[in-house]
Amino acid sequence: xxxxxxxxxxxxxxxxxxxxxxxxxxxxxxxxxxxxxxxxxxxxxxxxxxxxxxxxxxxxxxxxxxxxxxxxxxxxxxxxxxxxxxxxxxxxxxxxxxxxxxxxxxxxxxxxxxxxxxxxxxxxxxxxxxxxxxxxxxxxxxxxxxxxxxxxxxxxxxxxxxxxxxxxxxxxxxxxxxxxxxxxxxxxxxxxxxxxxxxxxxxxxxxxxxxxxxxxxxxxxxxxxxxxxxxxxxxxxxx
Amino acid sequence: xxxxxxxxxxxxxxxxxxxxxxxxxxxxxxxxxxxxxxxxxxxxxxxxxxxxxxxxxxxxxxxxxxxxxxxxxxxxxxxxxxxxxxxxxxxxxxxxxxxxxxxxxxxxxxxxxxxxxxxxxxxxxxxxxxxxxxxxxxxxxxxxxxxxxxxxxxxxxxxxxxxxxxxxxxxxxxxxxxxxxxxxxxxxxxxxxxxxxxxxxxxxxxxxxxxxxxxxxxxxxxxxxxxxxxxxxxxxxxx
Numbered sequence: 001x002x003x004x005x006x007x008x009x010x011x012x013x014x015x016x017x018x019x020x021x022x023x024x025x026x027x028x029x030x031x032x033x034x035x036x037x038x039x040x041x042x043x044x045x046x047x048x049x050x051x052x053x054x055x056x057x058x059x060x061x062x063x064x065x066x067x068x069x070x071x072x073x074x075x076x077x078x079x080x081x082x083x084x085x086x087x088x089x090x091x092x093x094x095x096x097x098x099x100x101x102x103x104x105x106x107x108x109x110x111x112x113x114x115x116x117x118x119x120x121x122x123x124x125x126x127x128x129x130x131x132x133x134x135x136x137x138x139x140x141x142x143x144x145x146x147x148x149x150x151x152x153x154x155x156x157x158x159x160x161x162x163x164x165x166x167x168x169x170x171x172x173x174x175x176x177x178x179x180x181x182x183x184x185x186x187x188x189x190x191x192x193x194x195x196x197x198x199x200x201x202x203x204x205x206x207x208x209x210x211x212x213x214x215x216x217x218x219x220x221x222x223x224x225x226x227x228x229x230x231x232x233x234x235x236x237x238x239x
Numbered sequence: 240x241x242x243x244x245x246x247x248x249x250x251x252x253x254x255x256x257x258x259x260x261x262x263x264x265x266x267x268x269x270x271x272x273x274x275x276x277x278x279x280x281x282x283x284x285x286x287x288x289x290x291x292x293x294x295x296x297x298x299x300x301x302x303x304x305x306x307x308x309x310x311x312x313x314x315x316x317x318x319x320x321x322x323x324x325x326x327x328x329x330x331x332x333x334x335x336x337x338x339x340x341x342x343x344x345x346x347x348x349x350x351x352x353x354x355x356x357x358x359x360x361x362x363x364x365x366x367x368x369x370x371x372x373x374x375x376x377x378x379x380x381x382x383x384x385x386x387x388x389x390x391x392x393x394x395x396x397x398x399x400x401x402x403x404x405x406x407x408x409x410x411x412x413x414x415x416x417x418x419x420x421x422x423x424x425x426x427x428x429x430x431x432x433x434x435x436x437x438x439x440x441x442x443x444x445x446x447x448x449x450x451x452x453x454x455x456x457x458x459x460x461x462x463x464x465x466x467x468x469x470x471x472x473x474x475x476x477x478x
Binding site for chain 1: 309310311312314316317340342344345346347348349350352356358359360361362363366367369370371372373375384386388391392404405406433435436437438439441446447448449451456457458459460463467468469473474475476477478
């Protein structure tokens with residue numbers, strides 16, 4: 001298909017927020033060069049009470065549009081996740097080999113995928129099914145990272161946010177849009193962040209040997225045994 | 240933040256490919272109304288040898304741009320995944336409550352997230368870490384689905400694709416862009432699809448009770464015990 005031009009690397013970050021610059025290949029995948037922001041620490045972020053104006057370089061309006069485009073609706077979890085990504089990114093600073101880890105499958109993966117070059121499918125986002133509302137951005141070569149989490153002690157002045165996050169019955173009658181507005185008002189003041197050092201990169205770099213399943217003919221990792229998971233009894237579907 | 244307008248639902252699909260129409264809320268999340276395509280079955284798809292012209296309503300050029308924007312580079316796996324999503328979608332037909340399941344964490348999650356309203360974070364995409372290059376689109380209410388997979392027996396005429404998929408040593412000297420072009424030439428002819436019936440929807444609808452970890456103070460699911468996974472010894476970071 002010579003008529004189809006394959007674009008150069010790094011287009012995604014331009015599309016996303018203009019913060020990144022195109023990188024070069026490494027580790028068999030494109031390397032996103034994360035920008036070098038002003039050195040910041042938690043204390044220099046928007047304090048509680050001061051309305052934030054941006055998330056990862058996006059205006060709040062642009063963030064809301066992108067959230068509804070990607071996630072499908074205005075989501076308290078993705079909005080909070082946006083401030084967490086922003087806080088971790090500011091804390092981390094320069095990270096040429098950016099990876100991300102989220103500690104829940106709910107909402108936070110979309111905040112990371114919307115705002116950084118890290119996706120589940122490209123392997124730069126790892127998802128831990130811990131049920132914890134926290135995430136870490138880190139450089140997979142230096143293993144320096146920044147972990148952000150929602151601080152329940154900071155929710156006292158934001159009852160709508162507290163009722164949502166703590167799953168109180170009072171939240172059931174509240175529209176999600178109202179909770180989103182409350183989170184936007186609280187901004188970075190709801191989030192805590194601190195530097196961490198990764199024990200190891202989470203990305204599994206190894207390509208494992210595969211083999212054809214004798215029952216269905218489809219390829220699967222040899223380490224699973226002869227039969228693939230579906231033919232071994234785990235199928236989620238009937239033919 | 241009254242100044243920030245929260246958009247209506249369904250913007251994502253307009254952004255994605257103009258195939259979907261805005262839906263209404265249901266199940267506590269927005270419902271994407273998937274369009275009703277012409278009834279099709281596998282035999283009516285692009286036969287091997289006939290070059291495809293579209294993936295999920297996108298021109299191949301637009302698909303390539305979107306892949307590089309979201310995934311970060313031209314990826315054989317995401318390209319193949321695009322044809323698999325397209326094949327499953329054509330086979331499935333009308334599915335007002337669309338969900339997706341992918342059977343590997345590699346590449347396929349991004350094809351689904353690029354081309355459908357289903358994301359990991361909104362819960363409409365489930366990811367099975369089976370290492371199988373297959374995916375299913377289904378309606379979570381009717382449980383009717385369509386599963387698509389790469390058929391190795393169809394790769395005989397596409398040695399670059401076979402070398403890539405079967406991880407042969409010959410693939411190591413080949414640029415990914417070349418493999419992508421070979422997959423674009425093969426198109427739907429490389430993919431098989433068949434109707435399936437889901438045994439159950441994969442989306443976990445239950446909100447589980449959470450509790451504060453006495454060590455770190457962060458909230459986590461009660462079912463994990465007193466300590467959160469990190470404080471119980473699974474932390475991936477040091478402070």
